[in-house]
Each structure stands twice: as C-alpha cells, then as structure tokens.
Amino acid sequence: MAWVLLVVAGLLEVGWSVGMKYTDGFTRLWPSVCTVLGIAASMLLLARAARTIPVGTAYGVWVGIGAAGAAVLGMLLLGEPASGPRVFFVALLLVSVTGLKLTSGH
Structure with a gap:
C-alpha cells in the first residue's frame, strides 16, 4: 500500500508543479488554490509512504516521478x-526510479 501512496504522491507532484504555470505567480485564485491543495496532498502521501519505505528511496521516487x-x-x-x-x-530518470524501487528491499 505504501508504494501506491507514493506513486499517487508523485502524480500529485506532477499536477501541482505543472499547475504552478497556470497560477501566474500565485495571482490567479483557483489555479493557486488547486496548486496549494496538490502540494499539501502530495506531501501528506509522501509522509505516509515514508513510514514504511526508507525515506531516501521514498523521496527519490517521489522527486523522480514529479520531475519526469x-x-x-x-x-x-x-x-x-x-x-x-x-x-x-x-x-x-524513470530508470533511476525503477532502480530505487527494485533495490529498496520492500
């Protein structure tokens, strides 16, 4: 279950990072609200996944999914x-994320 949470957290990171483009420097209300909610949800799910998955692996996978x-x-x-x-x-990047998953021991 932790890996599912981590993948969803990574996908939310993709959403909020692209969403920042639409906030126009956080001057547009609804894109800004959606982006901030995406950031919060992504971090929450990352934190929950890191309860089980080693934090270095969890963070690396989260960032890799988000960046890619x-x-x-x-x-x-x-x-x-x-x-x-x-x-x-x-x-x-995607090969690196896969490598972290395969070598995490979980």
Missing part, C-alpha cells in the same frame, strides 16, 4: 522543447 512527469507534460502541453537529449534524460 513535469518534463513530459511540459513538452506535451506547454510547448517546451522535446529534443532527443531531453527525452533520453527523462527516460534515465
């Missing part, structure tokens, strides 16, 4: 460059 997801959504939704090297390094 934000980069992919940035390319797909926000017109950010999707060059070969960027895609390669996003894939490398």
Whole structure:
C-alpha cells in the first residue's frame, strides 16, 4: 500500500508543479488554490509512504516521478522543447526510479 501512496504522491507532484504555470505567480485564485491543495496532498502521501519505505528511496521516487512527469507534460502541453537529449534524460530518470524501487528491499 505504501508504494501506491507514493506513486499517487508523485502524480500529485506532477499536477501541482505543472499547475504552478497556470497560477501566474500565485495571482490567479483557483489555479493557486488547486496548486496549494496538490502540494499539501502530495506531501501528506509522501509522509505516509515514508513510514514504511526508507525515506531516501521514498523521496527519490517521489522527486523522480514529479520531475519526469513535469518534463513530459511540459513538452506535451506547454510547448517546451522535446529534443532527443531531453527525452533520453527523462527516460534515465524513470530508470533511476525503477532502480530505487527494485533495490529498496520492500
């Protein structure tokens, strides 16, 4: 169950990190509210997952999911460059997240 919580926390991190783009520097009310709620929910789920999963592994997986997801959504939704090297390094992040999961002992 801790891994499910951690994956959901990572997906929420993707949502709030991309959501920050829509807050316009936290000057737009509803995007700002949604972003702040996403941050709180993501952190809460990360904390719950870290009760069982080693904190270094949990944090690394959480950040990896968030960074990779934000980069992919940035390319797909926000017109950010999707060059070969960027895609390669996003894939490398996902390999690293998988490696942390496989070597966590849980």
